[in-house]
Amino acid sequence: MKLIETELKGCFIVEPKVFGDSRxxxxxxxxxxxxxxxxxxxIHFIQDNQSFSSYGVLRGLHAQRGNSAQAKLVRVLQGEILDVAVDVRKGSASFGxxxxxxxxxxxxxxxxxxxGFLHGFVVLSETAEVFYKCDNGYDKEAEVGARFDDPAFGIDWKLPKEALIISEKDELHPPFTAENWF
Incomplete structure (x- = not known):
């Protein structure tokens, strides 16, 4: 396994060592x-989640606060996604x-x-199956989110806005302000 630390401290890309042969x-x-x-x-992961989505489905940006905050390890079982993490830890050098x-x-x-990060992804292939581990369970009362298209983040989701399929819940997330976060 090779870990590549990103410019966001504590956020890593994990590249597994793959052994392949004729089988x-x-x-x-x-x-x-x-x-x-x-x-x-x-890190002790306690819950595994899996989702299946079609091209253009955007899930996010989501997080949980306080004692219900979650770390996640995300991978794709089928298809292709653009996975996004946003640092919303107050006092972090990479905040926002x-x-x-x-x-x-x-x-x-x-x-x-x-x-302490918001997380979301968009499906770039016809379909995608996403699997992720969480180190804490889901707590509806601790759930927070921010708009996927908030100009404060400037995220390029790689698809035109009209191609995106977004839940009503995610459409209603408030804009990002520094006062709202961890």
């Missing part, structure tokens, strides 16, 4: 002991900044999104 391939998608040693912190990474079934990359 196919094998890789270790997660090993808690190795992962913790590589990132230098204790984002990264975006193409995750595909072929490149097998994963994105580790630490607590």
């Amino acid at each position: 196919g391939y094998f890789f270790e998608s997660f090993n808690e002991k190795k992962f913790q040693a590589e990132i230098g912190q204790s 900044m984002h990264i975006s990474v193409k995750l595909t079934a072929e490149n097998k990359k994963q994105l580790f999104v630490p607590r």
Whole structure:
């Protein structure tokens, strides 16, 4: 496993070591002991989530606050997404900044999104199946979000706005302001 730290401290791209031959391939998608040693912190994932979406579906930007905050390890089982993480940790040198990474079934990359980040993704392929681990359970009362198209972030979702399919809930997220966050 190779960890690449992004410009957002604590947010990593994970590239697994893939072993392939005429039969196919094998890789270790997660090993808690190795992962913790590589990132230098204790992360214990307790919940796995999986979603299936069509081209243009945008999910996000979401987070949970306080004791319900979640770290996530995201990967794609089928298709291609643009995965986005936005640092909303008050006092962080990268507060309000984002990264975006193409995750595909072929490149097998994963994105580790630490607590204190907004997260979202858009499907770039015909369909995509996304799998992610969380280190905390879902808590509706702690859920927060920000507009996917907020100019404060300047995220290029790689698709024209008219191609995006967004839930009513995500359309209603408020604009980002520094006072609203962690």
